[in-house]
Amino acid sequence: MIVRRIQALGRSGLAFVQDAGHTSLFLFNSLVGRPDFIHGTERLIKQLYFVGVLSLLIITLSGLFIGMVLALQGYTTLVKFGAEQALGQLIALSLVRELGPVVGALLFAGRAGSALTAEIGLMKSSEQLSSMEMMGVDPLKRVIAPRFWAGQIAMPVLSLIFTAVAILGGYMVGVEWLGVDSGAFWANMQAAVDFDTDVVNGIIKSIVFGTVVTWIAVYQGIECEPTAEGIGRATTRTVVYSSLATLGLDFFLTAVMFGDT
Amino acid sequence: MIKMRTVEITVGLFLIAGILSLLMLSLQVSGLSHFLREEPGYKIKADFANIGGLKIRGRVTLAGVVIGRVSHIELEPQSFNATVTLTINPKVTYLPLDTRASIQTAGLLGDNYISLTPGFDQHAFLKEGDVIPAENTDSAIVLENLVSQFLAGQASKEPPSSGAAAPPSPVKREKGN
Numbered sequence: 001m002i003v004r005r006i007q008a009l010g011r012s013g014l015a016f017v018q019d020a021g022h023t024s025l026f027l028f029n030s031l032v033g034r035p036d037f038i039h040g041t042e043r044l045i046k047q048l049y050f051v052g053v054l055s056l057l058i059i060t061l062s063g064l065f066i067g068m069v070l071a072l073q074g075y076t077t078l079v080k081f082g083a084e085q086a087l088g089q090l091i092a093l094s095l096v097r098e099l100g101p102v103v104g105a106l107l108f109a110g111r112a113g114s115a116l117t118a119e120i121g122l123m124k125s126s127e128q129l130s131s132m133e134m135m136g137v138d139p140l141k142r143v144i145a146p147r148f149w150a151g152q153i154a155m156p157v158l159s160l161i162f163t164a165v166a167i168l169g170g171y172m173v174g175v176e177w178l179g180v181d182s183g184a185f186w187a188n189m190q191a192a193v194d195f196d197t198d199v200v201n202g203i204i205k206s207i208v209f210g211t212v213v214t215w216i217a218v219y220q221g222i223e224c225e226p227t228a229e230g231i232g233r234a235t236t237r238t239v240v241y242s243s244l245a246t247l248g249l250d251f252f253l254t255a256v257m258f259g260d261t
Numbered sequence: 262m263i264k265m266r267t268v269e270i271t272v273g274l275f276l277i278a279g280i281l282s283l284l285m286l287s288l289q290v291s292g293l294s295h296f297l298r299e300e301p302g303y304k305i306k307a308d309f310a311n312i313g314g315l316k317i318r319g320r321v322t323l324a325g326v327v328i329g330r331v332s333h334i335e336l337e338p339q340s341f342n343a344t345v346t347l348t349i350n351p352k353v354t355y356l357p358l359d360t361r362a363s364i365q366t367a368g369l370l371g372d373n374y375i376s377l378t379p380g381f382d383q384h385a386f387l388k389e390g391d392v393i394p395a396e397n398t399d400s401a402i403v404l405e406n407l408v409s410q411f412l413a414g415q416a417s418k419e420p421p422s423s424g425a426a427a428p429p430s431p432v433k434r435e436k437g438n
Contacts, residue, residue, distance in 0.1 A: 042265070049268045053275045092290050157279030164282035167290060190292025191318075199286050 023219055030144040030218070043146040051112045051147070052154030056161070058111050059104065063162040066099060067091065067169030075178050087180050088189035091170040096193060096202045097258065100163035102250050105209035107162075108155055109242040113217035116147055117238040120221025121231035129222070144218050151217070155210025156203055163202070201257045208249060213242040302329060302351050307362045307393040308342040313373050313401025315364055320374040321347050328353045331375065342395050347375065349387075357382035358391070363399030373401055 074090045120143065123129050129139045167189075174180045193199065217238045224234030312334065321329035333346035349356070359380030364373050380397075387393075 045269055045272050046265075048272045048275070053271045056275060056278075096286065096290065154275075157276060157282075160279050160282040160286065164285045167285075186289065189290055193291040195287050195291040199291050203283075 023215070026140075026219060026222075027148075027215055029140050030148050040146065043142075044149055047146045047150035048154055050115070051150045052157060055108060055111045055154070055158055058107055059158050059162050060165050062103065062107055063165035064169040066103060067095065067166030067171075068173045070094065070099075070166070071170035071173035071178070075174060075180070084178075084180050085184040086188055087170075087174045088185035088187075089192040091174070092167055092189040092193045093198065095163050095166050095170075096198045098250070098254070100159050100166070101202050101205035101209055102246060104159035104162045104206060105155065105213055105246040106243055108151075108158060108210070109213045109217070109239055109246065112151065112154070113213050113238050113242050114235045116151070116214070116217040117221040117224070117235045118231055120144070120147075120218060121224040121226070121234050124222060124224065125226035125228070125231060127226075139222075144222065147218055148214050151214030152207070152210050155213065156206045159206035159209075160203070197257075201253075205250065205253050205257075208253065209246050212245050212249060216242045216245065302348045303389040304332065305347050305349060305387050305389070305391045305393065307345050307347060307375070307398055308337065308340070308395040309345060309362075309364060309398050309400050310342055310395060311400040311403070312343045312345060313364055313366075313403055315345065315373040315375070315401065319372060321349065321377065322374060323353070323356075323377045323379070328377070340395070345375070354386060354388075356387040358385040358387060359397060360387060360393060361397050361399070362393050364401040366402065366404075 070091050071087060074087050075084055078084045078087055078090065120129075123143065129143065132139045132142060171182075171185065175182045175185050220234040220238045220241070224230045315331060315334065317331055317334060319331040320327050321331065329347050329349035331345055332348040335344050335346075336342075337344045347362075356377065357380040359382045361378040361380065363376050363378070365376045366373055
């Protein structure tokens with residue numbers, strides 16, 4: 001009885017290690033298997049279009065509204081203490097450090113990650129990937145690598161755009177509508193936000209999230225069951241896993257980056 | 262299928278938007294333009310017995326006008342004073358040698374900053390490397406100390422005949438000293 005328990009534990013441990021090794025090898029292969037530059041850049045640009053440009057609308061719109069809501073809520077709280085001058089600081093710090101990378105990554109997982117998984121899954125179920133292998137084309141290089149790099153590049157850019165638009169949204173509500181002094185808004189923000197610690201760490205965060213989300217998306221796509229149901233499940237898994245990974249990693253990154261301030 | 266040209270142009274615009282956002286975040290939001298270059302100016306030092314919550318990059322003001330920044334804070338081992346290095350705007354060359362420096366607080370809960378009060382020396386002016394000695398500086402007013410001193414003062418003022426108020430006074434005095 002106990003032996004069987006131990007055996008089950010060992011089996012799941014082995015499966016976990018095997019899975020981890022498999023995904024790492026997969027990531028390694030798609031990174032090292034970078035395509036040739038002439039055709040590669042063309043494919044990369046096409047993927048950047050799908051992953052980045054088409055996510056722009058949802059990113060800017062959500063950024064605008066999140067910034068506006070942040071300004072509205074922050075104002076109602078701060079005005080009680082007569083500290084509405086600190087609104088710029090509140091908006092900028094929370095956006096640059098946390099909301100920009102995290103909400104950006106969540107939206108990115110929902111908009112681009114799920115599409116990546118579904119696309120690759122459909123390629124697999126319609127046996128395009130295996131026919132590529134038959135023709136001697138490495139699907140990791142041809143299909144996965146450009147998508148991976150595109151996600152990697154697009155995520156920090158999207159997160160930067162998100163943060164900038166959200167701060168402008170916060171400015172619109174806080175200064176134009178609620179009447180916080182414009183000079184105090186920007187001056188407090190500039191005094192509080194430090195480029196090296198805040199902006200750079202935010203970018204590092206978004207690069208990490210971009211890697212994780214795209215990694216999960218393409219891996220789920222290529223490992224999915226090649227049926228309609230399997231693709232659906234893989235897409236769901238992509239969104240769930242990458243959201244959880246983003247939020248979990250964010251805690252650790254925040255603890256490491258800003259834990260002592 | 263969209264033409265490759267359109268795709269490339271939109272991707273280019275996308276990347277430009279990203280770079281513009283980064284520029285905005287660095288220049289407008291984090292005010293990098295102020296810190297990118299070493300702030301011009303000459304450095305003077307001031308010794309304080311207690312700097313409270315003064316931080317690097319805190320303001321240095323004269324008559325309320327910002328004329329410099331705190332650029333360095335260190336402990337002076339012999340006298341246990343804090344030596345604060347101030348970088349003063351190069352245009353302000355007319356600070357008398359006996360200028361007084363005091364650490365003040367913006368509002369009740371705000372940041373600490375250094376306020377300079379010009380002295381009366383008409384001939385000698387502060388220049389690079391000069392030190393404002395501890396006799397000419399006022400330390401930070403720590404609010405908690407003020408409150409406990411006030412409480413201790415209140416307790417000692419109360420007439421000892423009122424039996425109810427007398428017992429707690431030693432406790433309050435302990436906090437004050």
